[in-house]
Amino acid sequence: MRSPNPATSDSPRQSTSAFLLPPKIVQRIVDLAPNSSIKNLRLTCRYYSQKAALRLDRVFISANPRNVEVFTAIAEHSVFRAQITEIIWDDALLYVRRVPDADEYASSDEEYEDETDEDGEWDKYGINWRGKVPGWFRKACRENVSDMRFYCGVDVDRPSLIARAQQLAEQMPMEEAWAYYQKLLEQQRDVLNSKAHINALEKHVGSFPELQRITITAATHGRLYNPLYETPMIRAFPCGFNHYIPRCWPVPNGIIPECDPWDEDGSDWQGFRVVTRLLAEGRDLGRVTDLCVDAHELEMGLNSRVFERENRTLHDFEAVLKRPNFTHLQLDLMVDPDSEQVDVLSSGLLRRALAGGRGLEYLSFRTCMEICRRSDSEDFHVPLRTIFTPTSHPRLQHFGIAHLYVKQDDVLALLTSMPKTLRSVELSTIRCIDGKSSYQTLLWAIRDKLGWAERDPRPTLTISTELQNIMPGRAVWLDDELYDFLYQGGRNPFGDDETTKDANDIDYGFGWEEDSFEPDHERPHVDLDDLADMGYVRRLVNRSGGNRTTVRPVRSCIYSTWK
Structure with missing residues (x-):
């Protein structure tokens, strides 16, 4: 009799060495593979279909049919839906502009003519930008490439950079990219008109027994060939697909808009309106405890004018915060680039809403200021004090603010009034405007006046500041260095000398530079010579006094708890 095929047999172990590996070893191997590889492995045979488990803990929903399809399939799968703890609403809508008439297409853009070489087709990087596409689309694609090279800088090659460079080398011709983009726009219009994404969430938000968090973000697409999340829609992109990357609520990238009056209809901030309504109605069966409105360090966020006057979405948001099991809020706001923002944030409605979250254990508040x-x-x-009322949060363990102008005494008074349950604080990209106050003086005051050293456990402090050459998404972070300063007699990362020229800049040798879209970018905050010695960047000129090789330091995160 013919021996059983190991690909189909219920007991394949007897005939093929690949099936003789113990299940624990198989799982260790699978743990190192991306989900896409695990899916392919599961398709090879029944054995690996059973042993190679997919890592599924989040599911995506957006105005795209592929995302809706996969969301629905997981929600209706008895095994997969039980693994989901987070729903991510991708609120980034593809940029829509009128399709030009035939004579309005541009074969080139005057702005970039000087970068085209003599044959009139290829730029200095070997990319052909010609084709019958709108000028704005080509310009966006070229800016994507420029941004990609800007963020790469003089870094030495690493796997993620090599993978992006490969996609860039295989970039789709402009006309093919534009045709695919138009297809995506048509699909987006169909979903928005049918409300298929809203209907799917309404129907299935209660289908995930382990659901804890809903995240709303417009940062999903990240940067060229480097998305924040690989949603089903993004995974389906052809290799080398360059396009207008949506990054903002609700305008094109590179523009910080004025906040329009809050609108209860339309597609802008649709995710926040829909999610808060469903949670207020209890469609999730009371399971969701965390709500994150995540700008992901970019200059955007939820329209702050939702807190300008009474409206339905505000009331839904308040109802969510008042749920007895609601514990975690991340609220990133887009504010006006002028002083009118003060009136909105000081209206009292934001303060009233936040004060209703008496069960909050985690509260993070950020603006795009x-x-x-x-x-x-x-x-x-x-x-x-016009935004926060610490006495309303008796269980608060983490408190964070970012991108605000503050007064040092106000910060100290706020931290003093926090409950004893407080375990961690974040004060990122703030500026003290009173007299000679600064990050330097604020740290001295926190150490000397708040009495944190006598607490058990001692609260941890995290600070991030923008790079001097501002690059959205990148910042220098301090955590263990601050613990050392506050409790172990360490140096002040902003300088120990009161005559320091800029006491809001972190000294070299303190902190780590991070990129919110590139985890492998992490490196010590030191000068370029030191980074070259450590092997992070290419050396452009020889160091004065001679070059040297230094072992890369290993970052310790002994005391940080929430970040």
Whole structure:
């Protein structure tokens, strides 16, 4: 009799060495593979279909039919849906502009003519930008490539950079990319008109027994060939697909808009309106405990004017915060680039909404406010007491603010009034506007006046600041260095000398530079010579006094708890 085929037999172990591996070894191997590889492995035979488990803990929903299809399939799968703990609403809508008439297509863009070489087709990087596509589309694609090279800088090659460079080398011709983009736009219009994504969430938000968190973000597409999340829609992109990357609520990238009056209809901030309504109605069966409105360090967020006057979405949001089991809120707001934002944030409605979250254990609040040295900074200052009421959060364990103009005494008063349950604090990209106050003086005051050293456990402090050459998504982070300063007699990362020229800049040798879209970018905050010695970047010029090779340091995160 013919021996059983190991690909179909219920007992394949007897005939093929690949099936003789113990299940624990198989699982160790699978743990190192991406989900796409695991899916292919599961298709090879019944054995691996049973032993190679997919890593599924999140599911995506957006105005795209592929995302809706996969969301629905997982929600209706008895095994997969039980693994889901997070739903991510991708709120980034593809940019729509009128399709030009035939004579309005541009074969080139005057702005980039100087980069085209003599044959009139290829630029200096070997990319052919010609083709019958709208000028705005080609311009966006070229800016994507420029941004990609800007963020790469002089870094040495690493796997993620090599993979992106390979996609760039295989970039689709412009006309093919534009045709695919139009197809995506048509699909988006169909979903928005049918509300298929909203209907799917309404029907299935209660189908996930382990659901804890819903995240709403417009940062999903990240950067060229480097998305924040590989949603089913993004995974289906052809290799080398370059396009207008949606990054903002609700305008094109590179623009910080004024916040329009809050609109209860339309597609802008649809995710927040839909999610808060469903949670307020209890469609999730009371399971969701965390809500994250995540700008992911980009200059965007939820339209702050939702807190300007009474409206239905505000009331739904308040109802969500009042749920007895609701514990975690991340709220990233887009604010006006002028002093009118102060009136909105000080209206009292934001404060009322946050105060309703009496069960909150985690509260993070961030704006897209540009923080810099300016003569009119007082006009942009919002007293913290007009937003936060610490006595309303008796169980609070983490508190964080970012991108705000503050007064040092206000910060100290707020932290003093926090409950004893507080375990961690984040104060990122803030600027003290009172007198000579700065990050340097604020740290001295926190160490000397709050009495944190006598607590058990001692609260941890995290701070991030933008790079001096601002690159959205990148920042320098301090955590263990601050613990060392606050409790172990360490140095102040902003300088120990009161005459420090800029006491809001982190000294070299303290902190780590991180990129919110590239985890493998992490490196010590040191100068380029030191980074070259450590092997992070290419050396452009020889170091004065001679080059040297240094072992890369290993980052310790002994005391940080929430980040």
